[in-house]
Amino acid sequence: MSETMLAALTNIRTAEDMVVAFRDEEQCRRLLESMVWPAGRVCPACGYKRSIAIAGRDIGKRRARPGLYQCSSGDCRFQFTVTTHTPLHSTKLPLSVWLKGMWLMLQSDKGLSSVRLAEALGVSQPTAWRMGHALRLMAAREHMLDGTVEIDHFYLGGRARINPDDPPPGRGRKGLPNTQKTPVMVIVQRPDDVTPGTPAGDARAAVVTGLSLRAAARAAEAQIDPDAYLMSDEATAFIALGENYARHDTVKHSSREYVRDAVHVNSVEG
Incomplete structure (x- = not known):
């Protein structure tokens, strides 16, 4: 504010x-x-x-x-x-x-x-x-997430109930069944102190209209400080989004890379 x-x-x-x-x-x-x-x-x-x-x-x-x-x-x-x-x-x-x-x-x-x-x-x-x-x-919005910030997305919802009288469902984005799942953007701030018992970082989520760069930027700009160190996977939208922040590193899940030194998105995936 x-x-x-x-x-x-x-x-x-x-x-x-x-x-x-x-x-x-x-x-x-x-x-x-x-x-x-x-x-x-x-x-x-x-x-x-x-x-x-x-x-x-x-x-x-x-x-x-x-x-x-x-x-x-x-x-x-x-x-x-x-x-x-x-x-x-x-x-x-x-x-x-x-x-x-x-x-x-x-x-x-x-x-x-x-x-x-x-x-x-x-x-x-x-x-x-x-x-x-x-x-x-x-x-x-008074407190923007800064420091090291992880970002990822997921789909929220379950499979639609199957009606034997309905035609076979089509295929959705990335091969997902054509269900009513909702795309959600999740942002997690890593704590500065990882000593057991210290407060965890903030976590925020926002429903988005899709996984485009515009949708990702709209969700991130209201939550993440431009001076933050952004970490994400290799999604195209996240790679382009990283140019708006001080630093950006990615892990390549497609190559089975999940942790590279301090670079990972395990916090946000959890």
């Missing part, structure tokens, strides 16, 4: 202060932009650091919504907002509701149940439950 955003939330002392601070949707959008882009706007599709604001309803135009930007890269031209490719992606709730929920969660030392969050925000319990998960993901 950026220092600007954290200060804006922690300086609110009472519920009345919260109502005043988050009464304006435009101000809420600016606060959220300072949280998501502390060093300036970045295109969530390609990572390009230059973009233009598209004239919207906030200045009298009707075609575009306020806070819509377009990537200036000639190969991308992707249009995005502050919530694009974040846990708040495609939200229908006002940003003021999200920020009120974040403030309430920060004020609670022992967590806040979805029932209590729903009562405080005036939303349904299922909506509050989804908000809680999204807000925790946003807060987790």
Whole structure:
């Protein structure tokens, strides 16, 4: 979480202060932009650091919504907002509701149940439950994984039930049966101290749309510090992704290489 955003939330002392601070949707959008882009706007599709604001309803135009930007890269031209490719992606709730929920969660030392969050925000319990998960993901970005970081992917799920009346299933990616398995990206930070009894490194996982470079980069850029030492297997997406970090080493599982000195991905595979 950026220092600007954290200060804006922690300086609110009472519920009345919260109502005043988050009464304006435009101000809420600016606060959220300072949280998501502390060093300036970045295109969530390609990572390009230059973009233009598209004239919207906030200045009298009707075609575009306020806070819509377009990537200036000639190969991308992707249009995005502050919530694009974040846990708040495609939200229908006002940003003021999200920020009120974040403030309430920060004020609670022992967590806040979805029932209590729903009562405080005036939303349904299922909506509050989804908000809680999204807000925790946003807060987790305060600490990027650094040092030695391992990355890998796997498929989550089981085989589809076989119906004798159905035609034979096709074949999926890498010869996997055509099931409803979900691709997941897993990232593990190795601890600096390996003495027994010391805390383990952080572990995070994210559901991805596929195993492409774009999907891998999107999952990694929000979690891994650019100065990290990345370790992975020889997957094409991971090899290309390694160029974004200070160091990158791989092990070649196809050649039955699983450990080379300190280079391995055994932690993340475990």
